Amino acid sequence: MRRDNFTVDIDSKPDDDGTPTISIDYDGPSGALRERLTTTTDGTLDADEVDVAFRRQAGADSGVLSLTNRLTGEFVLEVAAAVDEMQALVTAAERRDDDGEYEVRLTDSEGKSLVYEKRTLLVYDHDGSLLRQQSLIPGGVEL
Numbered sequence: 001m002r003r004d005n006f007t008v009d010i011d012s013k014p015d016d017d018g019t020p021t022i023s024i025d026y027d028g029p030s031g032a033l034r035e036r037l038t039t040t041t042d043g044t045l046d047a048d049e050v051d052v053a054f055r056r057q058a059g060a061d062s063g064v065l066s067l068t069n070r071l072t073g074e075f076v077l078e079v080a081a082a083v084d085e086m087q088a089l090v091t092a093a094e095r096r097d098d099d100g101e102y103e104v105r106l107t108d109s110e111g112k113s114l115v116y117e118k119r120t121l122l123v124y125d126h127d128g129s130l131l132r133q134q135s136l137i138p139g140g141v142e143l
Contacts, residue, residue: 002028003064003078003079003080005026005027005028006024006025006026006027006028006077006078006079007024007025007027007079008022008023008024008025008065008079008080008081009022009023009025010022010023010081010082010085010086010088010089011023011089012085012088012089012091012092013088013092014092017096019096019101019102019103019117020089020092020093020096020102020103021102021103021104021105022052022065022089022102022103022104022105023105023107024065024077024079024104024105024106024107025107026077026106026107026108026109027109028109029109030108030109030110031108031110033076033077033106033108033109034108034112036069036074036076036077037076037106037114039071044114045069045076047116047117047118048070049069049070049071050067050068050069050070050076050104050116050118051067051068051069051070051120051122052065052066052067052104052118052120052121052122053065053066053068053121053122053123053124054066054081054086054121054122054123054124055123055124055125055126055128056083056123056124056125056126056131057126058126060083061082061083061084062080062081062082062083063080063081063083063086064078064079064080064081065078065079065080065081065086066078066079067104067106077106086123087134089102089121090121090123090134090135090136093119093121093136094136099119100119100120100136100138101117101118101119102117102118102119102121102136103115103116103117103118104116104118118136119136119138120135120136120137120138121135121136122135122136122137123135
């Protein structure tokens with residue numbers, strides 16, 4: 001699956017004090033996204049089996065948002081996203097009742113959606129160093 005098969009919309013200011021949301025739409029071959037989100041043992045990956053990370057690009061106002069399978073380390077998807085939008089989402093999630101919660105909504109080419117409620121979002125610089133102050137890391141989590 002190619003990055004250009006995905007579009008991202010980041011809502012860091014949801015109405016009515018709602019949850020900040022990363023909406024990712026996939027318009028590639030039917031079923032391809034579902035295959036990446038399916039485990040061999042028990043169906044679709046759960047929220048605790050998916051990791052979300054953002055890697056900034058050197059000298060650019062954008063970066064790469066990625067979802068990976070926590071159990072295998074395989075990429076589920078990558079999509080280009082703006083640095084300022086990602087930082088706004090992190091800030092909004094931190095301010096939301098201090099729980100740091102946000103949602104990732106994936107919609108495939110058939111219009112079927114999955115929603116993952118997440119509390120961790122790791123932000124890296126272009127060299128791969130973790131930017132702790134710009135990431136969402138729940139208390140008690142050691143990296």
